[in-house]
Amino acid sequence: MAIKNKKVYRRYRIKKRIRKVVNGTTEMPRISVFRSNSHISAQIVDDTKGVTLASATSMVPSIATQKVTKSEKAKLVGQLLAERAKEAGIEKCCFDRGGYLYHGRVKSLAEGAREGGLKF
Numbered sequence: 001m002a003i004k005n006k007k008v009y010r011r012y013r014i015k016k017r018i019r020k021v022v023n024g025t026t027e028m029p030r031i032s033v034f035r036s037n038s039h040i041s042a043q044i045v046d047d048t049k050g051v052t053l054a055s056a057t058s059m060v061p062s063i064a065t066q067k068v069t070k071s072e073k074a075k076l077v078g079q080l081l082a083e084r085a086k087e088a089g090i091e092k093c094c095f096d097r098g099g100y101l102y103h104g105r106v107k108s109l110a111e112g113a114r115e116g117g118l119k120f
Contacts, residue, residue, distance in 0.1 A: 015099035022096045023047050029090060031081070031113065031120065033098045033106055040074045040105050042081050042113075044093055054088045056081035074105040075112035082116020095120045 024030030024047040033042045041057035058064060058073045060080065066073070085093070100106045114120075 011099035013099075018096060018099065022094050024094065024096075027092075029053055029093050030096050031093050031110075031118075032096050033100065033109060035098070035100055035105055038070070040070070040077055040109060042077060042109055044081065044085055044088070044090060053090060054081060054084040056084060071105050071108045074108040075115075078109040078112025078114075079116040081109075082113045082118045085113075085118055086116075091117070092119045 022030055024045045026046055026048055029044045029046045031042055032045050034040070039058045041055065041059075043055035044053045045051070046053055056077045058070075058077050063073055063076050063080070066076070068076075085091075095110055097106050102110070110120075
């Protein structure tokens, strides 16, 4: 098995383990994070209805055109997500790191969302 497949499978196993504990409800939706090599995106999901309530990505022109590091872009994505969540009437949520380590860009996104006013 190639190293890439081992990494993907390991992340998948961790993600399944996390999802046993972290579920998004109508009162407290879940922030789901996806990280690629160059971009990061997050969405707020209500798992009971299976609906995305708000989302943000680093490919938005206002963030993509800025000359900053990937961690700083992740923080901006977190702040944008918090802003869009407030517009949707969401204040509290739970954080699903999606099998990634709570470190680097994932941590920056969470801190940006907290600075934007989300509580988790």
